[in-house]
Amino acid sequence: MPNLFLDVTRLLSRLYDGLLPTGVDRVGLAYIDHYGARARAVLSERGYCTVLSERHSQMAFEWLRTSQRSKKNIKKLVAISCLDALRQSKIASGFLLHTSHNGIEFPRFYQALQKRNVDVVFMVHDLIPLTHAEYCRPLVDKAHATRMHTALAHAKGVIANSQVTLDSLTEEARRVNLPMLPSVVAHLASGIKPYKESARIIPTPYFVLLGTIEPRKNHWFLLHVWRRLVEQLGSAAPKLVVIGRRGWECENVVDMLERCAALKGVVIEEASCSDERLRNYLQHAQALLFPSFVEGYGMPLAEALALQVPVLASDIDVFHEIADDIPEYIDPLDGLGWLAHIKEYAQPESPARAAQLERVTRFREPTWARHFEQVDNFIGSLGA
Incomplete structure (x- = not known):
């Protein structure tokens, strides 16, 4: 296996800001768990990057794995990286595995690594800013286009989280007349670590809606469904647990959460939810609700089904x-x-829910072992 490097810039930045890990961050942490013992860490800023020494890389990986994610330690690591930058040397050969979209838009990032005989293999999580710009913040589409186009022009290979994502990237490469890179599709496993089952937090029937609050996740629509449920069922209406921080372009959702009288006490918002508490919510839910308009993958779907929890999901390809x-x-x-299915699944002896629980036993859970087997084989083919 060639020398491996992991870009940890996004992870350190978000942890420094005190943010809980997103799906992208969980992937980065999984790569550290799998490759950290034999990899080196890379930090980058606007395309300028430094490779940490083996000792300092292990220090960084350990801080990211554990609770030692203090601002003091992160500042110390940045200072160390500046010193390591003065001692840069060539490497026989290697690959940088870049699992976030951050920083891949700068050509000098690839050029600096190539001078050290390191090629970049990047993971693409989605092309939603290009295919559905209306769900994103202004100008994100242009920024994401620059990322994807630069990576296609300078990287060595691409890891896609789904065939749907890879198809979108292939179409974008064709559209802008860029050659498509060697690629592999490797599904993502759950980022939630196992915990012992504990007593349910909410005694009455409830559903879970999981994900950052943003337009494409369709929270606003589902909150209107819930208001109708309350109108029809009154105090017998099931509860809805909304798990995820408030994102962007979501003022109408916030208005519903904060000002809709019918939803008070029925909709529970959990903006900062630990993995253990999240797992507890999922384990005892009537179903996970996933009404998104578009997704690159949809890790909560895999997480719920892996726990044998039913899912009501949008009818989308991925x-x-x-x-x-x-x-x-x-x-x-x-x-x-949605209203009819939620009312059905809220029933104690729901035939539809029981039928899905039987189907869930056929679910082939994506595992990190399988993911990394595919990645290892792919890296091996690039090295050859």
Whole structure:
């Protein structure tokens, strides 16, 4: 196996800001768990990068794995990286595995690494800013286009989290007349570590909606469905647990959460939810709700099904790729369909829910072992 390097810039930056790990961050942490013992860490800023020494790399990986993610330690690591930059030397050969989209838009990033005989293999999580710019913040589409185009022009290979994502990248490469890189599709495993099952937090039936609050996740639509549930069922309406921090362009969702009287006490917002608490919520839920308009992968879907929790999901291609026919698929604009399925799944002896629980036993859970087997084989082919 060639020398390996892991870019940890995004992880350190987000942890310094006190943010809980997102799906992208969980992937980065999984790569540290798998490759950290034999890899070296890379820090970059606007395309300028430094490779940490083996000792300092292990220090960085250990801090990221454990609770030692203090601002003091991160500042110390940045200072160390500046000293390591003065002692840069060539490496026989190697690959940098870049698992976030951050920083891959600068040509000098690749050029600096290539001078040290290191090629970049980047992971693409989605092309949503290019295919669905209306769901993103202004100008994100242009920034993401620069990332993808620069990476296609300078990287050695690409790891895609789904075939849907890879197809989108292939189409974008064709559209802008860039050659498509060697690639592999490697599905992502759950980022939630196992915990012992504990007593349920909410005694009555409830559903879980998991993900950062942003337009494509369709929170606003589902909150209107819930208001209708309260109108129809009153105090018998099931509760909804909304897990995830407030993101961007979501003022209408915030208005519903904070000002809709009908949802008070029925919708529970968990902006900062530990993995243990999240697992508890999922284990005892009637179902995970996943009404997104578009996703590059959809890790919560895999996480719920791995726990044998039913899922009501949007009828989009990537969910079929991950879960086949196991979830109940509903058009993300079909309000009456979502309303009917939620009412059905809230019942103590729901035939539809029982049928899905039988289907869940057929779920082939994506595992990190399989993911890294595919990545290792791919890196091996590039090295050859």
